[in-house]
Structure formats: structure tokens, C-alpha cells
Amino acid sequence: MTLVVSKYGGSSLADARRITRIATRLAGLRRDGDDVVVVVSAMGKTTDSLIALARQITAEPEAREMDVLLSTGEIVSSTLMAMALKALGVPSISLTGAQAGIRTNSMYSRARIETIDPSRIRRELAAGKVVVVAGFQGLTAEDDVTTLGRGGSDTTAVALAAALGAGRAEIFTDVEGVYTADPRIEPKARPLREIGYEEMLELASQGARVMHPRAVEVGQLYDLPILVASSFGTGPGTLIRKETTMEAQNKARGIAHDTDVAKITVLGVPDHPGIAARLFEPLAEAGISVDTIVQNSSLQGLTDLSFTVARNDLARARTIVEPISKEIDAGGLEHDAHLGKVSVVGTGMLSAPGYAARMFRTLYEADVNIDMITTSEIRITCIISEDRVADAVRALHSAFQLDQP
Amino acid sequence: MTLVVSKYGGSSLADARRITRIATRLAGLRRDGDDVVVVVSAMGKTTDSLIALARQITAEPEAREMDVLLSTGEIVSSTLMAMALKALGVPSISLTGAQAGIRTNSMYSRARIETIDPSRIRRELAAGKVVVVAGFQGLTAEDDVTTLGRGGSDTTAVALAAALGAGRAEIFTDVEGVYTADPRIEPKARPLREIGYEEMLELASQGARVMHPRAVEVGQLYDLPILVASSFGTGPGTLIRKETTMEAQNKARGIAHDTDVAKITVLGVPDHPGIAARLFEPLAEAGISVDTIVQNSSLQGLTDLSFTVARNDLARARTIVEPISKEIDAGGLEHDAHLGKVSVVGTGMLSAPGYAARMFRTLYEADVNIDMITTSEIRITCIISEDRVADAVRALHSAFQLDQP
Numbered sequence: 001m002t003l004v005v006s007k008y009g010g011s012s013l014a015d016a017r018r019i020t021r022i023a024t025r026l027a028g029l030r031r032d033g034d035d036v037v038v039v040v041s042a043m044g045k046t047t048d049s050l051i052a053l054a055r056q057i058t059a060e061p062e063a064r065e066m067d068v069l070l071s072t073g074e075i076v077s078s079t080l081m082a083m084a085l086k087a088l089g090v091p092s093i094s095l096t097g098a099q100a101g102i103r104t105n106s107m108y109s110r111a112r113i114e115t116i117d118p119s120r121i122r123r124e125l126a127a128g129k130v131v132v133v134a135g136f137q138g139l140t141a142e143d144d145v146t147t148l149g150r151g152g153s154d155t156t157a158v159a160l161a162a163a164l165g166a167g168r169a170e171i172f173t174d175v176e177g178v179y180t181a182d183p184r185i186e187p188k189a190r191p192l193r194e195i196g197y198e199e200m201l202e203l204a205s206q207g208a209r210v211m212h213p214r215a216v217e218v219g220q221l222y223d224l225p226i227l228v229a230s231s232f233g234t235g236p237g238t239l240i241r242k243e244t245t246m247e248a249q250n251k252a253r254g255i256a257h258d259t260d261v262a263k264i265t266v267l268g269v270p271d272h273p274g275i276a277a278r279l280f281e282p283l284a285e286a287g288i289s290v291d292t293i294v295q296n297s298s299l300q301g302l303t304d305l306s307f308t309v310a311r312n313d314l315a316r317a318r319t320i321v322e323p324i325s326k327e328i329d330a331g332g333l334e335h336d337a338h339l340g341k342v343s344v345v346g347t348g349m350l351s352a353p354g355y356a357a358r359m360f361r362t363l364y365e366a367d368v369n370i371d372m373i374t375t376s377e378i379r380i381t382c383i384i385s386e387d388r389v390a391d392a393v394r395a396l397h398s399a400f401q402l403d404q405p
Numbered sequence: 406m407t408l409v410v411s412k413y414g415g416s417s418l419a420d421a422r423r424i425t426r427i428a429t430r431l432a433g434l435r436r437d438g439d440d441v442v443v444v445v446s447a448m449g450k451t452t453d454s455l456i457a458l459a460r461q462i463t464a465e466p467e468a469r470e471m472d473v474l475l476s477t478g479e480i481v482s483s484t485l486m487a488m489a490l491k492a493l494g495v496p497s498i499s500l501t502g503a504q505a506g507i508r509t510n511s512m513y514s515r516a517r518i519e520t521i522d523p524s525r526i527r528r529e530l531a532a533g534k535v536v537v538v539a540g541f542q543g544l545t546a547e548d549d550v551t552t553l554g555r556g557g558s559d560t561t562a563v564a565l566a567a568a569l570g571a572g573r574a575e576i577f578t579d580v581e582g583v584y585t586a587d588p589r590i591e592p593k594a595r596p597l598r599e600i601g602y603e604e605m606l607e608l609a610s611q612g613a614r615v616m617h618p619r620a621v622e623v624g625q626l627y628d629l630p631i632l633v634a635s636s637f638g639t640g641p642g643t644l645i646r647k648e649t650t651m652e653a654q655n656k657a658r659g660i661a662h663d664t665d666v667a668k669i670t671v672l673g674v675p676d677h678p679g680i681a682a683r684l685f686e687p688l689a690e691a692g693i694s695v696d697t698i699v700q701n702s703s704l705q706g707l708t709d710l711s712f713t714v715a716r717n718d719l720a721r722a723r724t725i726v727e728p729i730s731k732e733i734d735a736g737g738l739e740h741d742a743h744l745g746k747v748s749v750v751g752t753g754m755l756s757a758p759g760y761a762a763r764m765f766r767t768l769y770e771a772d773v774n775i776d777m778i779t780t781s782e783i784r785i786t787c788i789i790s791e792d793r794v795a796d797a798v799r800a801l802h803s804a805f806q807l808d809q810p
Binding site for chain 2: 015016019020050053054056057058059060061062064065066068069071072075076078079080082083084086087093094096098099143144145
């Protein structure tokens, strides 16, 4: 008997017909004798509607209340899926994150799973039921509801698959898998058959919104393969798993991009130890994710320090950084709200000769100005103007021959 | 410091503006130094929408899943109310039924509260917070979510007021209080200033849908006065409390009605002991509430037994009763799906001379045919044709001079 742990996203559950369609597929698995655990997201645009509702009440809804509010979206779809299965004659039960034994820290809106007690799920599976788990949520030690951040249902599925000892987690979504670039921007983009965790992390965190990065991290931590496939199509999908160096080494695997980038530059920062901590610790405490950090060349003991945040966080980040920049006698503060990011991703790529040069030349020939550059072992990233991102993606996809298998 | 426990219904919370309006009122109470616990229903038509969603999936949604689904409606409004209070500068916290310590039995869709552990509420009150509790729901000993049945938020509020030792519970709704009859049918109906628990129970269970009957029972059990008042108007409302015999005795207090009545008659039942149990025990096990039961005059050891159920339960009730009626050699089964009910309610009324006679004469003069009659200490009820209910209510309201203070 195989244990299948799968997750379906909101667009696969957008209405009663789609829910019943997924339920029919799950019923087939159950009849074949598999144990089935399914993690569901909120239906269609539910989460957006709930956020809009909260914003009608107040411009700054409190994070704890927001988490309780948003968690209801996944609970609703879990009950509907359980009903649909039952209507097909398949015993089933819905479980909230709390009932599924998922305990998190108390970082509201981006909580991390700390422990999973799968005993209730095991009990229901043993009773022959398909177990439908509301994704995206957990409970703190104080019994308060948390959410895992956007896309957190992926994390729920991968963490449950690990806790239950499943062979892999299956993430069904509205795309055919992980693409060499965003196919909405580059029509020649192809789905990859396999990709390593690290490469996937770079693609995901750089803006290829197929999967939640934390889900990939959890998969990597437990060495649990994750299949990403379409819930509508019939393609094989992409298997995310430990790098198989033979195939993946020294090869550009995909182009990632992000159009939601804002930059803050602190000018003329005295080049002392501890300055960076004074700047970034308060941002972290405020829950603002800092992405790229670049410190420009030092000049007479002074340096310019730039970092990027999501556009949404720009105003808050400036409010936090402004007084600190004065305390440390910096020369001033600049910001740019309209930036984007484009990355070439591939294991071992940076150490191979010519990749960085080819990227910069391609952007130059496409008339794209580079604002910042950062690199990692498996990624070269350029911060560019937001309105040049699509052209840059297409130029790089072609230059790195990603349109060819 | 006074502890105020109040409940607001769905129409008082139909949109962000109304929620903020209620929050403003609660903020005023808090600023006056009161401890404030507020129980909220689902917004506007949310519960109906969720039911419609479930029915798109399956004609017969499972009760356990339905309860989890419906409980989300109250959770949503509790978070929005907490946000609205916070936006007004008032510390607040939303609690689900589970977090509020409400434990119920596991009779899904009509669970009964078994215990309340108010320690979390007390802790949050002590921290100076307004506590917003999602009404209508609780948790079984197995940590499964239950709901208390339609209108169950009233029960939540009264039970919490009792558990917390509040002086009374306040139920804010879209009417000015308990009326002498349904004002949508009898425009001359007046709100009562006071009414006894028993009278209120008869009015409520006979169809005056101001309050959930179980809430009144809980109030009576703990001798806790319940104020019913409008959340929009400024009237004094109706105080439901222990009968003050001086005022209430020997007086018709109101006309109740119900248009949702179906009747099943088992013809030619052998007049043996144990027959009634054989009929009604399976109905109870199926969770079907039987309302009026009338056994007609015995004829040669055979009797006709009639009972009423909600129209929704008629088909299921027939399916259950049919095989039993054959087993007990009854003469046959009849049913009528289009009945209604009208009652005159008042403590001690039945023992006072002339009330029953006046009721029957009034209906006769209004050309209303009486199908069944039942009485209790404080109520005379006639089952009549559904389409004659409105006329009957108006005729009785006038005949018992309820339009005059």
C-alpha cells in the first residue's frame, strides 16, 4: 500500500465542478488501494477576497487576526473536498492544520512549522479514510492560529509527506511543472523534467512562482522528492530532488525574474563594523524580508549600501532606516520603487567560464541597463528597471539556448 | 467594573461599515471601564452562501464537514470585529469557540454545550482586551468542530455570560425586542418590556424567531436575565427573566406562528403499549425533531397517530416511519406538507377560563379550519393550513387585545 500525499492549489479548486473533478481522481487512487492525504489551498480568489474584506475595516489589519481570518479559506475548501469524496462513496474527513497536528512558531503571517504530530492523520488513514488537510496553517504552543505565508500549502504538503514517511510529495498546480522561464513572458519556455533543490530554490525565490521556497527547503532537509505537475494537463511534471550532478552540472537551467523590487540606498555610510547589523536587525524584527544586499566600493572610509525589499515593504523600510541612517551619520537616503530582477540559474554555472560575461553582454545588446549585480554558486542576478524585465528574460532565454532540450 | 457580555447578529455585521459601527459602541463601553466580551454571528448571508456552496458539491453534505464549513463564517466576523476595535485604538482579540473553551457533545449541527473553561477569556480580559468570540460553535472531546444549530450564537452568549458570572446577557438583533406577534404579519404588534423564560420559550419554539430557544433555556437554568434589543434602534428592548407573576399571570402575552410544518398520520395503529416508542425512537436517532404529537380517539382498539416535523424532514421521516407502520400492522400512512401553526402564549392562561374558547371562536370567525390542537400550561396551539397562518395571527392579535398596552 502506497501513501500518496498531494496538494492542490486554489485554481484547481476554483468551483464545485473542479473540486469534484479532483475528488474523482483521488477516489480512483483510493480504490487502487493507496492511502491518500490531500492538502488543499483556498478556493480561487478566496484569500484575496478575505484580504480585501479586512482592508475595508482597517488599512493595517493586525497580523494575528489576519491569520485567523485567512485560515478560514483553506478550511472551507477542505470541507468541500471531503464532502465531494463522500458523495463519490469514498470515506473521508477534513482536518484543520491544528487537527492535523501542525505546530508552528508564533511569527504570524509567515510562521514556520516546528513539529508535526501525525497521529490523528494516521488514525483516520487506518480507518480507511481519505484525509483532507487545510493547508497554509498551524497552531502555536498557545493555541493561536498562524499561517505559513503565501503558498504555504506547499509547505504543509511537503512537511506532512516527510512526517508521514511518504516517498514523495506531489504538488498539483495550474502549470505543467517548473519552466526554463515564465511562459507568460517567454512563449518558448519549456518544462524541465528534473531540477535540483538548490536550483529550484533560486528559481522560486527569484520569482518563478511555481512553488513556495520554504516547501523546497523542507523537501531538501528531509531529502524528499517533490513532483510539481498540472492538475489539468497530462504532462509528466517536474521532479525536484537531490542534484544529479551528471545531468545538471555546468548548465543554465532557467531564467528567473521578479518585477516586485524596490531599492533603498544608504549613502556615505561610515565603514565601521556593526553598521550593517544596526541597519538590518530592526528590519528583520519588523518582519521585512531584505533580498539583495550590495555594498558599493569604499571611498575615503565611506561606502554606499544598497538593498532591495518587496515594493509593499518600501515605505515601512524607509521609516525604519531613516532615523538609523542619521544616528550613524550617513550621507543620505535614496530609493527606487520601480525595479525588477532577472537571474540565470544553474548548478555549477558560476564556476564555469563565460556564463556571467554572456549574461552581461546579452543584456547590453538588448539595451538593458544593469543597476546591481549579485551572484551565488548557482545564480547570477541583475537588478534592472522594472519595465525592461520581460525583454531581458526573453533575451537571456534565447542566449542560453533554453528553448532547446 | 462591570462585565458586559453581548451578542450581535448577522444583519448587524453585514458589512465593514456596520462592523465598525458596533465596534465604536463597544469601544465606548470599554473606555467607560467595563470588561467587554462580544459574541458575533456570521456576516449577513454568509451562512446561507456556505450552505449553497456545499449543495453545489453534494445534495447531502455530511454533518461533520458541514459544521466545520459553517463555523468559518463566525470566525471571519470575529477577526473583522477585533480588527475594527484595534483600528479604534482598543486592544482586542478574537477567539474561536474552541479557544474560548467551549466544549460540546458531538451531535453535529445541533450540538449542546457541555462545559466552558473561561480561563483564556479571563486572561485576555485581565490584559485589558475586548474579547470577541466566534459564536455558534464549539469543540468535542475529540477536538472536532461542532455547531450549535441556527441561532446558536445566542446560546454561546448566554452560556458565556453564565460561565463568566455576568449579571445578564445582551442579545442585539435587527428587531426592537420580543413582540406580541411577528410585526411583518401584524403591523400592530408591540415590543414587550418583559417576558418570562417559559413564555419566551413557547414564543421562540413556536416560531417567533427572535431568539434561539436553547439560549432561553440556558438563561432559565442559570437564572440569568437576557436583554433582547435592536442594534440599530434606541428602544429599551425586552428583558427575558424569571416570571414576575403579578404582571404576567392570566394574560395572553403574544401570538406565535410557524409556516414550516408538515404532518404525518399513521392510520389504524393497534392500541398497544410500546408502539409510540417504536415509532419515535428511530426518528430521534435520525436527528429529526418531532414537534406536535396528537393521538386521535381510539376506535375498536385502533387509533390514528399524527405528528408534525419541519417540512425539510418530511421525506426522511416518511422513509423511517413507513417500514415500521407495516411491522406494527397499521392501516396506512398519510401526510400533508403544507401546514402551519399558530399559538396564543401566556403564563397561567390555559387555566384561566375562556381563553381556549376565544381562540377557537376567533379562528372560526376568520374562516380558518383547525387541523390539530395541542395545549401546554402556557400555550394553546392550533395546526392550520399554511396559507391561513397570516390571517389567523392578525385575527388572534386583535381578539386578545395585544395591540393595546
